[in-house]
Structures are given as C-alpha cells and as structure tokens.
Amino acid sequence: MxxxxxxxxxxxxxxxxxxxxxxxxxxxxxxxxxxxxxxxxxxxxxxxxxxxxxxxxxxxxVPKLKEWPYFSGEEEYDHMEFIRGIDMIKEEFELPDRLVTARFKTLFTKSAHRWYLKLRQAHEHQSWTWWKTQIINKWANDSWRFKVEKSFESAKFHADKDKALPWFFQKKDILTELYPDMSEFMIHRKILRQCGGDSEHAVKSKTTEQSSAEDIINILEEVTTRTKIGSSRVNLIKRFNTPCKDSVDKNPKENSNNFKYKYEDTVRE
Structure with missing residues (x-):
C-alpha cells in the first residue's frame, strides 16, 4: 500500500x-x-x-470553515482583509495550497463567487499565490487606488468620533497596500498628518523615528483624551478666543457674525 x-x-x-x-x-x-x-x-x-x-x-x-474569512468583492477593502486572513491561516497552520483553494467555492460570495467560478472553470487548479494575484488585479486596480488615495487624504482624525486604535490601523493597512515599499516611519508620519494641527504636533513631539505603531496610538489616545486636543469643543473655544484681524474694534456686529461662521465651520468639520 x-x-x-x-x-x-x-x-x-x-x-x-x-x-x-x-x-x-x-x-x-x-x-x-x-x-x-x-x-x-x-x-x-x-x-x-x-x-x-x-x-x-x-x-x-485547522479552523472550521465558518472561522475563515469570506470575500464578497463588494466592499471597498474586503479584498485586503481576505488576503491577509488567508495568508495568516495558511502560515499559522502551514497549510498546503490545495487545502486552502479547495474552500474557495464557499469562501467567495456574491459578486466574487461568480467571478471565482468563471476563473476556476477556465484555469482549473491554481496556487494561492496565483489566486492572490488575480484578486489584486481585479479589485486593487488603478481606479480603486485613486479612489482610496482621495478618501485617505480627506478622512481626517476627529477625536470626538474616531477611536485612535482602529482609525490608525485602518490607515496603516491602506498605506501598506498602496505603498508596499514605504518605510514604517514614513507611513506613520503620513498618518499623523491626517490628525492635523495641534494633535499632529503633540504626538510628533512625544515620538521618535523608532516609535512603534502601538507607541503612537497610546500617545494619540493620551493627547486626545487628557487634553481634548482635536475635539470640536476645543477648536471652537480656540477660534472664539482668537479674534479676526481688523474686526475687533471696528464693528461689534461683524465680530458676532465672524463667530457664527467659525462655529458653523467647526460643526461641519
């Protein structure tokens, strides 16, 4: 035998x-x-x-099938999460490709399921590396990259509504996907620019080039929770206490209007 x-x-x-x-x-x-x-x-x-x-x-x-990542192809970042999840399971349990790819008929759902069946019929058995390349070519194309870059630049950190840990790692995952050759230090600096003004300065002043993501997150949480830097209330007070140039002594009514506009700007932010 x-x-x-x-x-x-x-x-x-x-x-x-x-x-x-x-x-x-x-x-x-x-x-x-x-x-x-x-x-x-x-x-x-x-x-x-x-x-x-x-x-x-x-x-x-080996984890049960329900514990594996699923991929619909209909969320902005789910291809990234799927690839990371499969890589982690494959590495953790030292699984051969065929044991992984044989589960794809179940793991691929909705639009991704139809796409998978078409490629599977055309190309038959392929390695996980091959499938990963196809996923990236399909869902991480130039159009997606452009949209994500624009979204990244416009999504600022707001201490009132954003939690530092998930916000930071989501931004880091995006930058790692967009710029795989960028150093960790530059990735962290690029993320901190999204904190803006006082928050960015406060965190940078307490970190070094060797600071880890965890170090930066802890400092960002400390800065935003203890000092309330980055909150809309602090920004409002700061703007209210900073009079507009050439408007303080000339027209009290105009000063009142200036405050109104500043308050509305803060709310919109």
Whole structure:
C-alpha cells in the first residue's frame, strides 16, 4: 500500500469517532465528511509526503470553515482583509495550497463567487499565490487606488468620533497596500498628518523615528483624551478666543457674525 492509499484509508477514521449520528442517516454538521468531499483528492495530493499521524494532527488544528474569512468583492477593502486572513491561516497552520483553494467555492460570495467560478472553470487548479494575484488585479486596480488615495487624504482624525486604535490601523493597512515599499516611519508620519494641527504636533513631539505603531496610538489616545486636543469643543473655544484681524474694534456686529461662521465651520468639520 503506497503513501496515498494509506492516507486515504486513514483520513476517514480521523472523523468517524466524532460522528454521533453515524448509521442513523442524519448528517452531523460539525463533522467533515472526507469520504463525500471534493477535498479527498486534495488531501491525497497535498499530504502524500507526510505521515498519517501528522496529517491527523494538522487537520484537527485547522479552523472550521465558518472561522475563515469570506470575500464578497463588494466592499471597498474586503479584498485586503481576505488576503491577509488567508495568508495568516495558511502560515499559522502551514497549510498546503490545495487545502486552502479547495474552500474557495464557499469562501467567495456574491459578486466574487461568480467571478471565482468563471476563473476556476477556465484555469482549473491554481496556487494561492496565483489566486492572490488575480484578486489584486481585479479589485486593487488603478481606479480603486485613486479612489482610496482621495478618501485617505480627506478622512481626517476627529477625536470626538474616531477611536485612535482602529482609525490608525485602518490607515496603516491602506498605506501598506498602496505603498508596499514605504518605510514604517514614513507611513506613520503620513498618518499623523491626517490628525492635523495641534494633535499632529503633540504626538510628533512625544515620538521618535523608532516609535512603534502601538507607541503612537497610546500617545494619540493620551493627547486626545487628557487634553481634548482635536475635539470640536476645543477648536471652537480656540477660534472664539482668537479674534479676526481688523474686526475687533471696528464693528461689534461683524465680530458676532465672524463667530457664527467659525462655529458653523467647526460643526461641519
């Protein structure tokens, strides 16, 4: 009996003891039925150089399908999240490509599902690297990059409504995708420019070129929560206490109008 035949005979026994409904005709949704799965051939190809006991341990650790990232192709950044998620699982559990790509029929949903079926029919089995390239070419094209760059530049940090940690890492993920060769220091500096004025200056004054993303986030949280720098209330007070040039002594009514316009500008921000 060769390695492949031995593996195929071993794999069903891995899951048989777990199936409490065996013999009743009732499928167990928590059991992966290798005998009836299209992955049977995938296992035979991917693991033919491994001992059955190693395969058994590997399969026990693989996350359930519902714990894998799904990809619809209809959200602005979901292709980035999908690629990162698959890369992480593949690396963490040292999974062969065929075990990963065989799940795509389920993991791809909506528009991405139709796209996947068309490419799968045309190109048959391909590596995860190949699929990753196709996803990037389709969803991270020049039009997407231009739109994301414009969105990045216009999305400023607002201490009143933005939480530092998710805001910072979302911006970092975008810049890493757009500029893969940009240094981490320059990425952090580019993100801090989106904080604007006092917040940017306060954080920069407390960080160095060696500061990590976590260091910067902690400082940004401290600056915005303790000093309230970057909040609309502080900006309003600051603007109110800074009179317009040549308007203070000439016309009190005009001063009042100036404050009104400043207040409206602050609200819109």
């Amino acid at each position: 060769n390695d492949i035949e031995q593996l195929l005979n071993t794999l069903p026994r891995i899951y048989t003891p777990l199936n409490q409904n065996e013999g009743t005709g009732i499928p167990n949704p928590h059991v992966f039925n290798i005998e009836n799965s299209q992955l049977k051939n995938e296992f035979s190809t991917s693991f033919h150089n491994l001992e059955p006991s190693i395969v058994q341990d590997l399969l026990k650790e």
